[in-house]
Amino acid sequence: MTAAALAAPSPLALRLRDALAVTLLGGLLALPFIGLVTVEEGGALAVRTRWSAWAMTLAAIFFGRLALRAALDAWHTRRPARKRAAFSSTDAVLRRAAGTSLLAAALLLPVFFGDNRYVIDTATTLGIYVMLGWGLNVVVGLAGLLDLGYVAFYAVGAYTYALLSTQFGWSFWEALPAAGALAALFGILLGYPVLRLRGDYLAIVTLGFGEIIRVVLLNWTSFSGGPNGIGGIPRPSFFGLPFARSAEGQTFHEFFGLEFSPMHRLIFLYYLIVTLALLTHALVSRLRVLPTGRAWEALREDEIACKSLGINTTTVKLSAFATGAMLAGFAGVFFAARQGFISPESFTFAESATILAIVVLGGMGSQLGVVLAAAVLVVLPEVGRQFADYRMLVFGAAMVTIMAVRPMGLLARREPTVRLNPARSSAP
Amino acid sequence: MGYALQQLINGLTLGATYGLIAIGYTMVYGIIGMINFAHGEIYMIGAFLSVLTYVLCTALGLGPTPLVLLAMLFVSIAFTALYGWAVERIAYRPLRGAPRLAPLISAIGMSIFLQNYVQLTQGARIKSVPPLWQGSLSLWSADDFPVTIGWTQLTVVVVTLIVMTGFAWMITRTAFGRQQRACEQDPKMAALLGIDVDRTISLTFIIGAALAAVAGMMAVLQYGVIDFTIGFIAGIKAFTAAVLGGIGSIPGAMLGGLLIGLVEAFWSAYLSPEYKDVATFSILVLVLLFRPTGLLGKPDVEKV
Amino acid sequence: MTPLVTVDHLVMRFGGITAIDGLSLQVPRGAITAIIGPNGAGKTTLFNCLTGFYRPSAGRILLHEDDGSERDLTRLKGHRIAREARIVRTFQNIRLFGGMTVLENLLVAQHQALTRASRFALAGLLHTPGYRRAEREAIELARRWLAELGLTAFADTPAGALPYGTQRRVEIARALCARPRLLCLDEPAAGLNPRESAELKALLTALRDAHGLTLLFIEHDMSVVMNVSDHVVVMNFGRKIAEGPPEAVRRDPEVIRAYLGEEDEEAADA
Incomplete structure (x- = not known):
């Protein structure tokens, strides 16, 4: 036995030493960025010190590390080697209850907040992110393909509608399928060369593609209006009835004999995104229990085994990729119609990252989780500007943490697509 | 002719930067079989550290001398290497043996975190510094077009050559280089032979980060302006360079970097500077489509 | 016995290494063929060539169709071998879809038939009677194999949560659901306890006798090899060193040398 082992330090001493070491490293890392800052002064850069901020960071690291260790140790001692539980049926019941109440809340929201523009607007934004999250969930959560440029397909949809409506007078409903199809086509064209290769290549190519779409939209001014974007995009009408105070034909409020209110259009838009999102949900849930969806999940689990069973993995990947792209295209059409104006600024990598964070935090593959994660990510920045600034920082850190703790996401509990004995829950 | 020669020089100096970053991608890929998505941010951090130094x-009264250059090199390498180490430790090591998607996502998370961390701590505005030394060396005049190489460009070329020589020596001649290559070929066997695989992987990240730091310093020397977003595009381009040269191959990364630099310089000069990023991206897609192993790469046999 | 598959002067090189060096053999129809040989003899590489994971450097792999025609498998793309030649395999290191239930694993194996029935998801989305029937049939096929392999109780359990021996059986059941003509098993007895090993022997024989399948398997467990196989091929250093009925192979001096090492080597060691 070595001397070190004989004089075994107490757990507390060990923890303190560990926390000190981490603080030392963290302090070194933070020194040039938190402790020092370059600021512009009289046309040249100067260095300012922020020792108090640095000291606070050190303290935060030290106590954070101590708390983390303590929590981890408690977790390990308390948890008796828990076996991976089989799918329980109570879990499914809970999930269904949560889903139903969320749906009811979504449908009833305008009844209670019909005159609150802010609430309806935020809820509509949330609806867009939920739809995008569900779309990306097909690609990342089900098929296990990392798409880092998802916003590109969203942009394809938005610009398709913007151009078709302003240049050729297409209506929202006419442009919707066209934009979805075009986005899917882009997905296939981009996916085909890359999907035969390893997953990491797909990630970086989609990352590049997202950026390229933005560069093209910025520079191809005659096509996309460049940085000025495209304005005057027609708003969707209620089956031909416009939401205006007055128009050539009949307007919405005239037809229904209502007092004109700008809220009508907002509430209509809200219900429109709820409908689109529900359709997305229905499509994805149905696809999941079809051979296509099962092949997506099988692909995520083991690509080689898929090949050995005669599955053409390229086709399966392409179908997932195209489905996700199409859904983003739909969401893009809605976005353009809602804003009335679009520009490349809405389609940056930060958007892709946000959508990815929603899928990852929500538990890859979980539809309910996406809603909850989207709610957190969209509503929290509204709560305080402070949080809005730190939003992406927190997303990034959360993605790293969740992968280390629960790679399948916080809520991920997979519900089987089919049961041999549907009556009883399976307890082996 | 003179104009073209000038572009050649510009392209090669630009390519040297890409090559240095690309080596980090290729080394990490070689040893853990994954793309280090945070590598572009590591380069950006290196550039910020250079500016800070x-x-x-300047504040300490040291003029623009070679001493400043050395200080920049030293500080930038030291801290950036520490960041590289931390990235591996936090985003990759806990996920050894996790499903493939997990480390990819955690590395992307790391990249998002680092970018926003620098934005929040150092501000979103562009940082610009005056050139370390001005003036340029007139090489010759062809077709009445004077071909010049700026002193900073010359510095970039010289530093790259020195760093590359040192790096090549380390990979081929030192114990670490041998261990690194052994882990690339067969980590399990390497472990059985008593090589500390974890340590070797850590060192790989550290060295990759150090080279990215040098590249970051180059960017500061050449352009004098940086901001927190530069890692994103540079990362994609350097990755393209690594793929073009054949991922996993170190000479390939350098070659790919130079080629990408040349393509970018010539594209900007003769076609359209706005679409230079589109050009590099197209190269990435074309290489993946027609020659996924790159110029100098080995075919990747799927392990069944 | 007529052959189902003929391997003809097969060569597989990786860089400078020749893993298979001019191998020729025949897999007799309706029989159990075992491939044995020391580690690194090229057995799994042969499987990878046979099932389309590797494209051989030279040589042919011929499938003899029922109508007497021949088809060169080295020209088929990987996934089409399972689909069209109906050669399905298992893996030495089990490759199940761990997060999915056993039943789901078995349905993925019937992807082709189900996808066709779902009219590439369209009929499936509309939930047409035709698709519902196809799905019922697929579940029925899965149920039959689950019952035959004693896995019914685990049907709704995630495959990754099962014990090792059970996972091996699930992998075989999954391969069977792909309706193979030739079933290739890579070390099916590895890691099994004696009881499971005995069950495996019974299963292999039943697959041959009751279901008329052709089987090819790699195995190190000699009791399994000697008990169930009709034909044994012995490989070493990428070549075939012997073949024949188990009894004959067991006595072959070349085989004994390959397994026990050269006499002079022994002397050198001592």
Whole structure:
């Protein structure tokens, strides 16, 4: 036995030493960025010190590390080697209850907040992110393909509608399928060369593609209006009835004999995104229990085994990729119609990252989780500007943490697509 | 002719930067079989550290001398290497043996975190520093077009050559280089032979980060302006360079970097500077489509 | 016995290494063929060539169709071998879809038939009677194999949560659901306890006798090899060193040398 082992330090001493070491490293890392800052002064850069901020960071690291260790140790001692539980049926019941109440809340929201523009607007934004999250969930959560440029397909949809409506007078409903199809086509064209290769290549190519779409939209001014974007995009009408105070034909409020209110259009838009999102949900849930969806999940689990069973993995990947792209295209059409104006600024990598964070935090593959994660990510920045600034920082850190703790996401509990004995829950 | 020669020089100096970053991608890929998505941010951090050191030196009254250059190199490498180490430790090591998607996502998370961390701590505005030394060396005049190489460009070329020589020596001649290559070929066997695989992987990240730091310093020297977003595009381009050269191959990364630099310089000069990023991206897709192993790469046999 | 598959002067090189060096053999129809040989003899590489994971450097792999025609498998793309030649395999290191239930694993194996029935998801989305029937049939096929392999109780359990021996059986059941003509098993007895090993022997024989399948398997467990196989091929250093009925192979001096090492080597060691 070595001397070190004989004089075994107490757990507390060990923890303190560990926390000190981490603080030392963290302090070194933070020194040039938190402790020092370059600021512009009289046309040249100067260095300012922020020792108090640095000291606070050190303290935060030290106590954070101590708390983390303590929590981890408690977790390990308390948890008796828990076996991976089989799918329980109570879990499914809970999930269904949560889903139903969320749906009811979504449908009833305008009844209670019909005159609150802010609430309806935020809820509509949330609806867009939920739809995008569900779309990306097909690609990342089900098929296990990392798409880092998802916003590109969203942009394809938005610009398709913007151009078709302003240049050729297409209506929202006419442009919707066209934009979805075009986005899917882009997905296939981009996916085909890359999907035969390893997953990491797909990630970086989609990352590049997202950026390229933005560069093209910025520079191809005659096509996309460049940085000025495209304005005057027609708003969707209620089956031909416009939401205006007055128009050539009949307007919405005239037809229904209502007092004109700008809220009508907002509430209509809200219900429109709820409908689109529900359709997305229905499509994805149905696809999941079809051979296509099962092949997506099988692909995520083991690509080689898929090949050995005669599955053409390229086709399966392409179908997932195209489905996700199409859904983003739909969401893009809605976005353009809602804003009335679009520009490349809405389609940056930060958007892709946000959508990815929603899928990852929500538990890859979980539809309910996406809603909850989207709610957190969209509503929290509204709560305080402070949080809005730190939003992406927190997303990034959360993605790293969740992968280390629960790679399948916080809520991920997979519900089987089919049961041999549907009556009883399976307890082996 | 003179114009073309000038582009050649510009392209090669630009390519040297890409090559240095690309080596980090290729080394990490070689040893853990994954793309280090945070590598572009590591380069950006290196550039910020260079600016910080430069400004500090100026404040201390050190003029633009080779001493400042050395200080920038040293500080930038030291801290960036530490960041590289931390990335591996936090985003990759806990996920050994996790499903493939997990480390990819955690590395992307790391990249998002680092970018926003620098934005929040150092501000979103562009940082600009005056050139370390001005003037240029007139090489010759062809077709009445004077071909010049700026002193900073010359510095970039010289530093790259020195760093590359040192790096090549380390990979081929030192114990670490041998261990690194052994882990690339067969980590399990390497472990059985008593090589500390974890340590070797850590060192790989550290060295990759150090080279990215040098590249970051180059960017500061050449352009004098940086901001927190530069890692994103540079990362994609350097990755393209690594793929073009054949991922996993170190000479390939350098070659790919130079080629990408040349393509970018010539594209900007003769076609359209706005679409230079589109050009590099197209190269990435074309290479993946027609020659996924790159110029100098080995075919990747799927392990069944 | 007529052959189902003929391997003809097969060569597989990786860089400078020749893993298979001019191998020729025949897999007799309706029989159990075992491939044995020391580690690194090229057995799994042969499987990878046979099932389309590797494209051989030279040589042919011929499938003899029922109508007497021949088809060169080295020209088929990987996934089409399972689909069209109906050669399905298992893996030495089990490759199940761990997060999915056993039943789901078995349905993925019937992807082709189900996808066709779902009219590439369209009929499936509309939930047409035709698709519902196809799905019922697929579940029925899965149920039959689950019952035959004693896995019914685990049907709704995630495959990754099962014990090792059970996972091996699930992998075989999954391969069977792909309706193979030739079933290739890579070390099916590895890691099994004696009881499971005995069950495996019974299963292999039943697959041959009751279901008329052709089987090819790699195995190190000699009791399994000697008990169930009709034909044994012995490989070493990428070549075939012997073949024949188990009894004959067991006595072959070349085989004994390959397994026990050269006499002079022994002397050198001592």
